[in-house]
Amino acid sequence: MLNDLELAAGDVQGDGKMELRLWLRLLSTTKLISQELRRRLRIEFNVTLPQFDVLAQLHREPEGLRLGDLSQRTMVTNGNITGLVERLETDGLLVRERLREDRRVTVARLTDQGRSEFEHMAHAHESWLKELMRDMDPAVLSSLFSHISEIKTAALTRFAATDELDGALD
Amino acid sequence: MLNDLELAAGDVQGDGKMELRLWLRLLSTTKLISQELRRRLRIEFNVTLPQFDVLAQLHREPEGLRLGDLSQRTMVTNGNITGLVERLETDGLLVRERLREDRRVTVARLTDQGRSEFEHMAHAHESWLKELMRDMDPAVLSSLFSHISEIKTAALTRFAATDELDGALD
DNA sequence: TCAAATTACTTTAAACTTAAAATAATTAAG
DNA sequence: CTTAATTATTTTAAGTTTAAAGTAATTTGA
Structure with missing residues (x-):
């Protein structure tokens, strides 16, 4: 009887669809936060979120990274890395170099400008998150x-x- | 002393950057799961994740939804809803109708085919999530x-x- | 009433995404 | 040694995303 009432009352948490509800909440929350971080990065630093992500990965590797490794770490497909890195190179934030010993390989590395600008971005980005969760x-x-x-x-x-x-x- | 050790051990949780770490973990987790759900929806039902999302919202409103409401509920911009709904109409999963009393308004509503196909998708989608979190x-x-x-x-x-x-x- | 503001939607351009095919360079195998 | 695999990256096509501008239709207000 109680059981029937509980089920009737919108499945309070009898684990009818808790997995689905949690997933939808996760998705909408990350979407909401991403949108705002994206907006602020664009307004304050004129970069996109995927670009910021690429810069962050390169920042922790002063020697630079192969495009394939960059792709793995950012969870961005190989095909997408090409254009992303191209635009960042145009903006002067990184350079691409072909490896001598294996000419299939391209390594991307931050320029001084890239490192410096990223450090500003990273500082702001972190403070936005601290503020969000304060x-x-x-x-x-x-x-x-x-x-x-x-x-x-x-x-x-x-x-x-x-x-x-x-x-x-x- | 214990405290010093803990901090030395990679900032275990001295809240150095917990907000940032949590955010990055949230982002990579939802990205990973989204990618797989997207892959399965494409393979098994030939729909994209945003399309699935639109169908889900329409499924709970038998009378249909204005494109503006659909946009809000899916967190997809107005401009994007247009093309999304266009493709779903082409596939026969929904119909669009102009409101007589206010001809600026377009209402989208699932077709019988749309409702039936969505119900299959939703069932699979939910079971994938249950499996994931079992x-x-x-x-x-x-x-x-x-x-x-x-x-x-x-x-x-x-x-x-x-x-x-x-x-x-x- | 009727021009101005508002509302609902569409269009556009640049960037990103996925999946798949293509290109180029290197390695492996016979 | 030389063709066949493999590896690294690029290209392509369809779709999605954001932001901003554009187009109708309706409302508002002087």
Whole structure:
């Protein structure tokens, strides 16, 4: 009887569709935040979010990265990296160089201007996120991080099983 | 002493950059899952993820939705809704109709074929998510949902404050 | 009433995305 | 040694995204 009432009351949390609800909430939340970060990056620094992502990866590799590695780390397809890097080179934020010992390989590396501009962007970007989450309990942030990681690991495992991928967690 | 050790050990959770780390983890996780859902929707049902999203919104409104409302609910810009709906109409999954009483307004409504096909898709989509999260503790899913909602609310509040937007919390 | 503002939608241009095909360089195998 | 695989990147086509400008239709207000 109680059970019937609970189910009738919109499936409060009898785990009817908790996975779906959580997924939709995750998706709408990241979309919302992405949109705002994208907007601010464009207005304040005239870069797109994927461009910022590429710069961030290159910033941690002073020697530069092969386009293939860049593609993996940013989760952007190979084909897309080409144009992304082309535009960033045009803007003077990075340079491309063909490897002598293997002329199939292109390495992208930040210019001094690129490094300097990225550091400004990264500082602002981080402060926007701190501001966004300033009222969240640090313990909650920590628990969120580990639980989201659980889901990410599950995705890598389950989806890798289907796709025959390797299992890099980060 | 313990504290020093903890901080030295890679800033375990001394909240050096927890907000940034959480955000990056959220982003990479949703990207990873989206990619796989997108892949499966394409292979099994020949629809894109945004198209699935539009169908889902229309499915809960048998009378159909104005394109503007559809745009809001899917978080897709007005301009994008036009083409999205055009393609779905071409595929026979929905119909567009101009309102008699206000000829600026277009209402989109699922066809019988659209409703039927969407129901298959939705069933598969939900089961993929259940499979993905099958090892997660239901209490964890529940807590994730509420904490992510906290962040979403913060985003709506903070970003609305900056942008002078209205404050619709969902 | 009727010009101006508002509303609903469409169009446009540049960037990004995916998947798939194409090109070029290197390595492997017979 | 030389053709066949493999690897790294680029190109292509269809679709999506954002932001901004454009087009109708309706409302407002002087």
